[in-house]
Amino acid sequence: MNQFACIAGIDFSADAAEVARRLIGVTLLVDGVGGRIVEAEAYDSSEPAAHSYGGRTERNFSMFGPPGRSYVYRSHGLHWCLNFAVREPDHGAGVLIRALEPTHGLEQMRARRGLQDERLLCAGPGRLAQALGVTRAHNNLALDAAPFTLLPATEAVAVVAGPRIGISKAVELPWRFGLAGSPFLSRPFR
DNA sequence: CTTAGGATCGCCT
DNA sequence: GGCGATCCTAAGC
Numbered sequence: 001m002n003q004f005a006c007i008a009g010i011d012f013s014a015d016a017a018e019v020a021r022r023l024i025g026v027t028l029l030v031d032g033v034g035g036r037i038v039e040a041e042a043y044d045s046s047e048p049a050a051h052s053y054g055g056r057t058e059r060n061f062s063m064f065g066p067p068g069r070s071y072v073y074r075s076h077g078l079h080w081c082l083n084f085a086v087r088e089p090d091h092g093a094g095v096l097i098r099a100l101e102p103t104h105g106l107e108q109m110r111a112r113r114g115l116q117d118e119r120l121l122c123a124g125p126g127r128l129a130q131a132l133g134v135t136r137a138h139n140n141l142a143l144d145a146a147p148f149t150l151l152p153a154t155e156a157v158a159v160v161a162g163p164r165i166g167i168s169k170a171v172e173l174p175w176r177f178g179l180a181g182s183p184f185l186s187r188p189f190r
Numbered sequence: 191c192t193t194a195g196g197a198t199c200g201c202c203t
Numbered sequence: 204g205g206c207g208a209t210c211c212t213a214a215g216c
Contacts, residue, residue, distance in 0.1 A: 051201095054201095054202080057201070057202095058200090058201085059200070059201065073200095074198095074199060074200075075199095076197080076198070076199080077197070077198030077199035077200080078197065078198055078199075
């Protein structure tokens with residue numbers, strides 16, 4: 001295992017699905033604001049739902065960089081979404097961070113989201129990025145340095161898996177992972 | 191509770 | 204010109 005790709009006890013050079021599963025329970029902060037990851041999805045250049053499926057472009061180049069860096073893209077013209085690049089350079093794999101259980105900087109997240117309800121602050125990739133202040137400026141940055149902080153899970157977690165959300169291709173792959181029973185998911189598992 | 195439509199940018203055919 | 208790894212609101216049942 002490449003120890004330089006190891007962050008918060010996770011080997012980012014592993015398969016996207018394995019990294020996504022192991023990220024559940026890890027704390028993610030951006031400038032000290034964030035919480036515990038409760039939902040993540042894996043994407044890989046070998047399957048057509050991934051942005052990297054068609055090869056490197058201006059938009060997705062950070063998916064093809066070294067593991068342990070961020071990939072931020074704009075969705076539907078108005079939302080930002082945060083991913084972690086995994087595997088090795090030129091492969092094109094990543095993990096979409098879909099939901100957090102808010103733990104740090106609640107008031108700042110409420111202000112950015114214009115909402116009080118804790119359950120809706122980070123329940124979805126666009127909401128999460130807005131609450132943490134993630135924009136294009138956060139693309140292609142190392143995850144083990146400021147403004148990012150990743151902290152290992154402090155206890156064992158029960159992880160469930162299911163089909164990914166909001167895609168039309170490769171819908172059969174069970175590459176969505178979540179913390180069992182969490183009220184902070186973007187949508188429940190069934 | 192479920193569904194439908196609009197907002198709005200950048201990549202792709 | 205079409206369509207997305209989305210979110211919010213409004214209306215219908």
